[in-house]
Amino acid sequence: MNEAFAYEIDQEAGHRRPCAAPPRAQSEALAIRGLHVIPPASVYVDEVLSLGRVGRERPAVSGARIHLDLARAWQMLIRLQAAEALLTAQRIEGRVGPLPGPIAVAVRCEIAAVRAAALMLQDDAGAALAAALSALRLDAATPTAHVALTVCRCVYWRLGDPESFYAVERREPGEPGKQPGRLRAITTMFDLALDAAIEFGQMHFNAARLLAGDALDVARRFGVGPAAIDALPACVMAQVLYEEGRVDESEALVAARLPGIRQGGAIEGAVLGYGLLARIAANRRQPGQGLLLLAEADALGIKRNWPRLRAASLAQQVEMHVAADRIDQAALCAQRLAVLAGQCGATSSSARFEIARYHVLAQARLALAHEHFQASAQALSKASAQAFPQAPIQVSATVDLAALRQLHCNTVLRRDRYGAVTIALLLVEALLVAGLRDEAIEALVTLLKQAASVGLHQTLVDCSERVAKLIDGIVRGAIVPAGDVRELLPYAGALMSRRRRGAADAQAGRDSDTSRDTAPDRVQPVAAMCLSERERAIIGLMGRGLTNKQIAIRLCIAPETVKSHAKHLYTKLSVKNRIEAVTLASRLGLVRLSGSGID
Incomplete structure (x- = not known):
């Protein structure tokens, strides 16, 4: 049969x-x-x-x-x-x-x-x-x-x-009290994941967290397939964690699925997973790592014939190169993206919209970078005209305000409020560069009110220097918007404090890379809050390759108690088995992986 x-x-x-x-x-x-x-x-x-x-x-x-x-x-x-x-x-x-x-x-x-x-x-x-x-x-x-x-x-x-x-x-999903078939469990998981993605796009973060958690629970309970099959709900959950500033947990959740995504995952997991890991690398001031991930995503898009993944990768590469003042490399990536956008006539309408969106965003970022470069070049030329009389000044590209406004409008019409935030931040920056300062301030205040009402944090913390200076000016009172913004000041101030703290932590992390290698028992604060002392001890012993019976003997507890703690571990880390748990724990700093195995 x-x-x-x-x-x-x-x-x-x-x-x-x-x-x-x-x-x-x-x-x-x-x-x-x-x-x-x-x-x-x-x-x-x-x-x-x-x-x-x-x-x-x-x-x-x-x-x-x-x-x-x-x-x-x-x-x-x-x-x-x-x-x-x-x-x-x-x-x-x-x-x-x-x-x-x-x-x-x-x-x-x-x-x-x-x-x-x-x-x-x-x-x-x-x-x-x-x-x-x-x-x-x-x-x-x-x-x-x-x-x-x-x-x-x-x-x-x-x-x-x-x-x-x-x-x-x-x-x-099936009769009450009866386990559904594997195929039915998979579609149930995807239905929940899609619900979570819709809620996240509308910035209903608590609902997205609950739905993504339910989807991961279905995947875990019914063993619905390869590790990458639950990448979509895992990435939605990771996005929620990232917006809350729980960057380590967000990274761990996606990193455990990355091998499966490379081997045969679906495109949604690849787009969200690579994009989020690259954002985390940028947040930690590690552009090299982020660019390597994005180059891998581009290669995967070529291999699988996924132009949408390639477009997402190239647009994010433009963003990271611009942030590092590598305008030439950014321009090359933008050129490749323009060619890709010109070739997307045969793709579906949804893919065409997304590829066009990435193209508009990349062009806007590159144009803003040219504007910044031109201003710096003009200042330099005035100071050193005698020393470098023939030095050329690069002509800046013009930011297409109309294209950005139309893209923002279309994204809002598609009910993607979260995606519209990124466009709104670029639009604020473009308005500043275009000399429309009052309009830029008004647009920023509108965005801050919306973000404060839904609990959006990290995307605004990661904003460009131009936008950050504008927010900081509002907080300090140096910039006075047209309306009353007193209720926004605590929220905006918290954003700037988190931004400064993140920059300081990233610098401290770079300074302590060597010493970290000599501290195998170092535990991330977030992980310490997530797991109990007993659970941390068990995951550490799992990482050393001990069986449940051996762990029970070592900790003087019953094997069934070890199984119970392991089940709680899997739930907290959103994994299905011991291997995934150890992999995640290593990302969180609970287990250190050495070249010869697991310590």
Whole structure:
């Protein structure tokens, strides 16, 4: 019997019903008619075999083989092998003809669901939506229809269409008290992760934390697949932690998934994971490490044919080069990004929007850097005109204010308030450079009010020097905005204090790199708050390779107590097993990894 059907049917047989199909994106109209309930897969198999017994052996053999191939296709998707799953689906489709009518419809529906999930993994959102809607038109009550529904929700999220996103029916994970099949657990995890991503984009950070935590819990309890399959909820959780200033925990959560992302993760985890780790490196004043991560992301985008990942990487490289005053390197990255943006006509509309957004941001940052360079060059030329009479002054590019304003407006319309913050910060800086100081101050005050109301911190702490000076001027009273901003002063002052403290910590970290290597028992303060003394002792012994029984003997406690502490450890660190726990603990400083093994 088809394994993919088996682990779904034992959860759903006798409990299926027709469902409302998901709405289309704004430019399309979907009408699904004539939905009907199809018998369980086991009925199909029995029917085909009975036909074979009365002289139709070819359909019987063909049907059994098709169901086995479908099971393989689902297993490929669980392992995130999208290209292989697509090829398998294509082969199956060519053998559907001899099957009886109802069975052929069910198989075509499942093929469409496989194709939808595989295309989503390949970042082809338009084709994935078409395949998912095709599956639901064929029959929205098949055992694997929940896959098509999840794909629809993912595409609507990418399109910035929350109305359609929330209108898609949510399927229950299975019978109460009964563990869902692996495929159903995966879609349940993704549904929760997508909910978390939507909430994070709207800057509902507490809701995003809860939903991402639930998604990670599903992944942990049901062992839903390779380590990278839960990268999306892990990255959403890490983003929340980063905004709270819990940088070490944020880094640890993503770093544990990075090997899996490299080997075969989905694009969303790659875009968010590499981007966040590069931000953390920049926050710690480690641009070299950040640029290495972004170069790796660019190479991965080329290898997997993910132009959106490449665009995100190149835009962030421009930002980091500009911050380090490497304008030539920034210009080269911006040029590569411009070429990529010009080649994205064949990509889906959501990918085109994001690539265009990265292009506009990179161009704006480069133009602002040119403005800064020109001002410095002019000051230098006045002071040393006699010494360097032929020294050229670089002509600055013009910041496209209209493009930035339009991008900000479009991002807000897509309900991505978090993404709009980065654009707003660039717009404030561009207005300052353009001489529109009053408008820049007004825009900054509006942004600060919004940020204070939702608890946004780290993105503003990481702002450019121009914007930081403006905030600091408001705090000190040197700049007086038009309205009353007294209620904003404590929040703005805390941002500047955190910024100064972060710069001091980064410098201290660079100064103590050598001494840190001689302190193997050094524990990060955040990790010390996260874990109890007993849990820290157990993770340390795990790092030395001791078994639960050996740890119990060493600590004079029962092995069951060790298991209980280990379970709490996995929950706190959002990991699934001992290896991931030790990896995360090493990132937090609880376990030190040496060249020869784990100390």
